[in-house]
Amino acid sequence: DTEVTQTPKHLVMGMTNKKSLKCEQHMGHRAMYWYKQKAKKPPELMFVYSYEKLSINESVPSRFSPECPNSSLLNLHLHALQPEDSALYLCASSQGQGHNTEAFFGQGTRLTVV
Amino acid sequence: AQSVTQLDSQVPVFEEAPVELRCNYSSSVSVYLFWYVQYPNQGLQLLLKYLSGSTLVKGINGFEAEFNKSQTSFHLRKPSVHISDTAEYFCAVSVWTSGTYKYIFGTGTRLKVLA
Numbered sequence: 001d002t003e004v005t006q007t008p009k010h011l012v013m014g015m016t017n018k019k020s021l022k023c024e025q026h027m028g029h030r031a032m033y034w035y036k037q038k039a040k041k042p043p044e045l046m047f048v049y050s051y052e053k054l055s056i057n058e059s060v061p062s063r064f065s066p067e068c069p070n071s072s073l074l075n076l077h078l079h080a081l082q083p084e085d086s087a088l089y090l091c092a093s094s095q096g097q098g099h100n101t102e103a104f105f106g107q108g109t110r111l112t113v114v
Numbered sequence: 115a116q117s118v119t120q121l122d123s124q125v126p127v128f129e130e131a132p133v134e135l136r137c138n139y140s141s142s143v144s145v146y147l148f149w150y151v152q153y154p155n156q157g158l159q160l161l162l163k164y165l166s167g168s169t170l171v172k173g174i175n176g177f178e179a180e181f182n183k184s185q186t187s188f189h190l191r192k193p194s195v196h197i198s199d200t201a202e203y204f205c206a207v208s209v210w211t212s213g214t215y216k217y218i219f220g221t222g223t224r225l226k227v228l229a
Contacts, residue, residue, distance in 0.1 A: 004157075006157075031214050031215065033216070033217070040222075041221075041222075042204055042219035042220060042221055042222050043158070043204075043219055045216055045217070045218070048212075048214055048216055050213055050214035055212045055213055055214045056211070056212050056214065056216060088155075090157055090158070092158075092217070094215060094217075096214065096215075097213060097214060100146050100165060100208055100210075100215055101163075101165070102148055102160045102163050103148075103208075103217050104160070105150075105157040105158040105159070106157050107156055107157040108155075108156070108157050110155070
């Protein structure tokens with residue numbers, strides 16, 4: 001199984017809503033990532049978890065809150081978002097520390113903030 | 115800081131013609147390079163990777179790339195493209211920082227295959 005599964009595929013939320021994006025992998029990977037991708041742009045790194053601990057936060061606004069409940073799951077909690085936060089949110093995983101291999105990406109969640 | 119540059123934002127090419135998508139990297143240490151493809155409204159799929167060893171790397175869907183240290187390049191090639199190759203292609207580099215690897219992407223090249 002080389003899949004990274006993201007749910008939901010599409011999400012529309014109001015600026016006062018609270019929602020969560022979910023990501024799951026069963027490859028035994030110990031590093032998990034959240035990327036944000038705007039139209040016609042490359043993915044931009046938001047957060048990295050390594051061995052279930054937050055390793056990198058690329059100065060992301062606090063309205064985005066990541067969570068790694070266990071080594072297979074990664075969540076992104078959303079609260080009080082702005083319309084400019086509308087984007088494709090991609091989750092990825094890789095083997096992690098000491099193993100430099102590729103990142104595996106999910107299909108993404110298309111988020112629209114209204 | 116390690117980074118990759120994709121100079122061509124768009125590359126139009128006729129079906130069955132060869133294509134080369136350019137990627138240059140900047141790094142003063144060991145470098146690990148990747149090419150990903152993204153079809154509309156989908157995630158990223160790995161085409162090929164260079165971690166070490168042979169500088170000519172073969173990937174999926176008939177793509178290959180050559181790691182050239184003297185020219186700091188990692189160009190992607192395919193001898194004969196198909197309509198289905200129309201997509202966005204990203205070159206990426208992995209960087210060791212804060213006890214983990216992060217992946218940094220170039221700005222992307224949109225390959226448009228014409229009938």
